[in-house]
Amino acid sequence: MxxxxxxxxxxxxxxxxxxxxxxxxxxxxxxxxxxxxxxxxxxxxxxxxxxxxxxxxxxxxxxxxxxxxxxxxxxxxxxxxxxxxxxxxxxxxxxxxxxxxxxxxxxxxxxxxxxxxxxxxxxxxxxxxxxxxxxxxxxxxxxxxxxxxxxxxxxxxxxxxxxxxxxxxxxxxxxxxxxxxxxxxxxxxxxxVKGDSSAGGSQQNFVRQTTKYWVHADNITEVKLIILKHLPVLVFNPNKEFEEKDSAITSIYYDNVNTWELYEGRLKKTEGAEAIRLRWYGGMENETIFVERKTHREDWTGEKSVKARFTLKEKNVNSFMAGKLTVEDAFAKMRKDGKKSEKEIADLEQLAREIQYRVITRKLVPVTRSFYHRTAFQLPGDARVRISLDTELTMTREDNLDGKQRAGKNWRRMDIGIDWPFSQLPAEDVARFPYAVLEVKLQTQAGQEPPQWVRDLTASHLVEAVPKFSKFIHGTATLFPHKINLLPFWYPQMDTDIRKPITHRFGIERPGTTASISTSDVDDDDSDDEYGRQTGQAPPKGIEQEDDEGHRRLRAAREALDEHVLEQQRDDHEEGEANGGINGDTRAPGNSLDVEERIAAQPLVDEEYLYDTDDEEAPEDKLEEARRSGSWHYYPLLLQHHVVLVGDFMSNLLHKVPTTTPMPQGGGMGTVNPQGQPIKATKRFKAPPGKKIHVPVRVEPKVYFATERTFLSWLEFSIILGSIAATLINFGDNISLLSAIAFTIVAVAALLYSVIIYTLRVQMIRKRRAQVGGRYYDKYGTSLLCVGLFAATAVSFGMRFKYGSDEPLRGSGAQQLIVQGQTKNASFGY
Known part of the structure; x- marks a missing residue:
């Protein structure tokens, strides 16, 4: 559009x-x-x-x-x-x-x-x-x-x-x-609700279930306004007037620049993978630095991923990370103040000792900084439901790899602070994220379901679900393209418009009215009705005349607008005919709805929201420009345009062929968009040259056990077939001999097939590979087994019906052996 x-x-x-x-x-x-x-x-x-x-x-x-x-x-x-x-x-x-x-x-x-x-x-x-x-x-x-x-x-x-x-x-x-x-x-x-505004700030370990979403810049304010009607904005100091820097959060992530082990561990979600970062809130003048370690735990271990942290003074960070400041010296003042128990201090010292040991032994250095403004929504002192929206997300380089002394020997660079968008930095040192990041955090130990309004928000057109999104992973992959070859699964989607058509009525509405975003749904009687509702009587003459005048102006404006729309449509149609019909519907379709969005309410046809393309050089613009300027490029572009039209026509014909059954929505109906076309559930993205996309694969012990059970089932079936074949050989006649051979062939084939499939699946599981070059399900095995069993059984029944139970097989080696045996027995007088 x-x-x-x-x-x-x-x-x-x-x-x-x-x-x-x-x-x-x-x-x-x-x-x-x-x-x-x-x-x-x-x-x-x-x-x-x-x-x-x-x-x-x-x-x-x-x-x-x-x-x-x-x-x-x-x-x-x-x-x-x-x-x-x-x-x-x-x-x-x-x-x-x-x-x-x-x-x-x-x-x-x-x-x-x-x-x-x-x-x-x-x-x-x-x-x-x-x-x-x-x-x-x-x-x-x-x-x-x-x-x-x-x-x-x-x-x-x-x-x-x-x-x-x-x-x-x-x-x-x-x-x-x-x-x-x-x-x-x-x-x-x-x-x-009253409580500690830090909302868990006194806790050192956070156990939460977090889901993440992207929010387009057009929808950020609307999302904030929707949330504040259910949860208040979390303000750490309510006695202080709000300033923009109060919402600023900066983190510096560490890694080994030779192995990138922390990056790959967090990307692959291996058991025990860690992320070590230093974080501060507000401006650069803040002296309190949080040293944090995030540890990933697999669900099958019975544990949850945990974030643990302790505080350091900014002046002590360099000496602590280098091992010059001991853990005992770092916590001497805390022990002297006596504000924490001895057990709490001992736990913090153990955490600090482990982080310091890992930084020194693994040669971890600062590599990536993330900056954003966070708006947090939460009841004070109640961390069961916490929603945060991070805007103006920006990642910058903190390393000295290419000879540039960005941070030098300091733990952070000092040429930038919180002066977003950091226009003083060169392009290779900064990556500005185009979307806001919405995080919905639930305390899992509370054992509660998310409220209905949270479900409605996450299923609406305002957000795009991106599970396991990480600022550290995205920033490192973007800022170090020559060092990082394994990319996160969301990386190729950065060029895709995440805005989607409205699927159900959800958003900000005025009290007592429904949302109205167009001039075409004006009710001429609104003013009179509103006055009558407020006063219980007809409007005075002056007000009625004033409203009539306003209505006449609005109707005149609407008629002029409708006339202009018709004229514009005629112009577009004439221009499209002149250009060979290129000015059709050029809108970009909304993104495919994910699983959470498909369980939402049925789409409303009359509230479809469309967006135009942001491409600088759209194909129709190139063709129009070439036609206007009389360039020789016009005819190749026109030919290319018609080829695309023919390809789209053939593709639509193929799509009409019923090959699959559409998955039902929550209401049991097929998933369709407002135009009645089926919505695709998946999209394929291609990695840049020389890169690989890592697709997260959950591997639990039950996956190994399921693979072993499948192999044992095939083995058991092969043994049964082998036993049947041995019985036919030992206790059957000549016809049974051929049946035994057929069953033996099927049993051996099934055994070899199961061994090969089991070996391939174990390798895929160990390498955490997704369905690229292999499958975790069996597509052909069971069908081939049924065909083999049918063939073996058909051989047995066919030979039995043809030759009977006692007639020997003519011309066979078995018949010659039987005849020779009868002759020998006769010579001995039997």
Whole structure:
């Protein structure tokens, strides 16, 4: 889908007049044809460029002004709500002290009104974030189209103008933190859950079940707003005003640069694989450094993966990692303070001793740094459900491998801090992750199921499940392409758009209404109905006239919009016919739904959400450019285009052949997308040249046992067939001899087949190989065994029916032996 159509479908009706006039800007780029209706267009002049820049500046000023005004309006509403919430909470506290039951109903009504008001503010923040993102994309698209059609590079110049009016750079985290606190107060009726805000910070060992997801940048604010309505934002210091650096987290990972043993261990998930890192929160001035070790445990061991850590002062890190500072000296002050028991200190000393020994003996050095801003959602003091969203994730190099002294002899480089996006670094030293990372953490010892809203969120179109995603693994694989040859399974998916069509109604909605993202679903009676609901009577004449005038303007705008859409569709159709029909539906299909998403509700056809491609050089653009310029490349591109069309047509015909049965969804129906086409469950990705993709394979003792049981079953069957053959040889006639030979052949073949299959499977299990070049299931063995048994049985019955039970076999070696035996017996007088 073209961006202009996407913009028209995603308009928020209350913001209609304040969006970028994308279609108007696009029309300004179209010069008239020299011949009137077709052919070559007139040349782009300096006057045209100046007029376009003035129009573009006007649109930028319009969007910037509206965004600032709306942001100030939201700030004012939040401050007003803070005062109202404080008043109602104070009344609640007085009521609790006085135990006056007569005012319970009035207070409950006030809390309900406040909750609805805060929900409306949350919806405003969501709408403003969507408005900002859509307009920013519109400016980027129109500048790209301008530079391509006019051959004048406007992007660098306009980037300066965007920085002067940065409507897209507002950070909504401050809004989210404040709204979370207020909404939590109202939701709990003035009695929020209290506890240690560190949420387990006093614990040294964390045992959690974690699932990870990617979140596209377009959906980050919406995901945060959805979560805060169920869990408050975790604030470590509620008495301090929120600052952006408070959410910054930086980690430095260690590894051996010759063997990369920690990287491969964590990637392959081998039993006991470790990750050693140093972490600090906030800016570089923070002196408290956490030394952490993450240990992977296989499920069959009965243990869980554990993260253990202790603290060091920043000035002591270098000496401790080098072994110059002993463990006893590092914990001398902690023992002197007496804030921890002797057992706790002894456990920490043991952990520190093991980490120091591994760093020194395995020659571990800093290799990768990860930086991100984390928004954590959790009830204070209750770590049973914890959700975190990491944004602006960036990985940087910390090594000195190529002769560059990035960190030198220090444990971290000092030329960067938390100044994201680290524009001062060269491209080979930094990798900026394009998505946010959502982690849903559940304490497994609690033995609880995730809440329904968590299930709805993880099954929605807003997230993409990426099991076992690791910042350390991804950063190391990206920053060291010449050192790392084994890549994680998600690495080839980085070029795939993770945005998906809406599969069910889920997201931010205003209280008492359903989500509306388009101007096409405006109800002309909304204002009258709303006034009647609030007052219980018909609206006054003045209000009715004002609403009628507003409705007439909105209807006129909608009719103009519909007329413009029809005109645009006609233009696209005519342009497509002129180009050989290339301007068809060019939208990129949504990603295939994974297992969790397939168990969600049935898709809604009328809420399909489409996205346009972000490819800089789409095939249809190349063809159109070649046709417009009269280049000789036009005819090869046109031929290639028709070849692709024919290939797609043949592929669609083949797909219509019923070869498999579609897997049912949770409701028992086939998994289909809104267009009725089956959704593919898997995708194949190809590793870059010289690289291998590691696919995680779970190997437990029961896998070995299952392989052995399968082999023993085949062996048992072969023994049974061999016993049948031996019985036929010893106690049967000549016909039974042939049957015994047939059963013996089947028994030996089955035995050899089972030995070969068992050997191959054991090797695959030991190497943790997935189904590449081999299978863990038996595709042909059982069928061949049935065919062999049928053949042997057919031989036995066929010979028996043909020759009977007593007639010897004519012309056979057995017959000659029998005749010779009879002659010899006769000579002896028998």
């Amino acid at each position: 073209k961006f202009g159509q996407q913009l028209r479908q995603s308009l928020i009706k209350d913001y209609y007049w304040h969006y970028i006039d994308y279609d108007g800007l696009k029309e300004s780029l179209k010069k008239p044809y020299k011949n009137g209706t077709d052919g070559e267009r007139e040349a782009w002049t300096d006057d045209d460029e100046a007029a376009f820049i003035r129009q573009l500046e006007g649109e930028l000023d319009k969007v910037f002004t509206f965004q600032k005004l709306k942001s100030k309006e939201i700030i004012g509403r939040i401050k007003s709500s803070e005062q109202e919430v404080k008043q109602v909470v104070d009344r609640q506290e007085e009521l609790n002290r006085a135990s006056d039951a007569e005012t319970d109903e009035s207070l409950e009504e006030d809390f309900s009104l406040l909750e609805a008001d805060l929900s409306d503010i949350i919806a405003d923040v969501h709408d403003l974030a969507k408005y900002t993102q859509l307009n920013y994309t519109g400016f980027q698209k129109i500048i790209k189209k301008h530079d391509k059609q006019t051959s004048i590079a406007l992007r660098p110049t306009f980037a300066t103008r965007l920085k002067a009016k940065p409507f897209f750079q507002d950070n909504y985290d401050a809004f989210i933190v404040t709204l979370s606190r207020l909404y939590d107060l109202v939701r709990t009726r003035g009695q929020p």
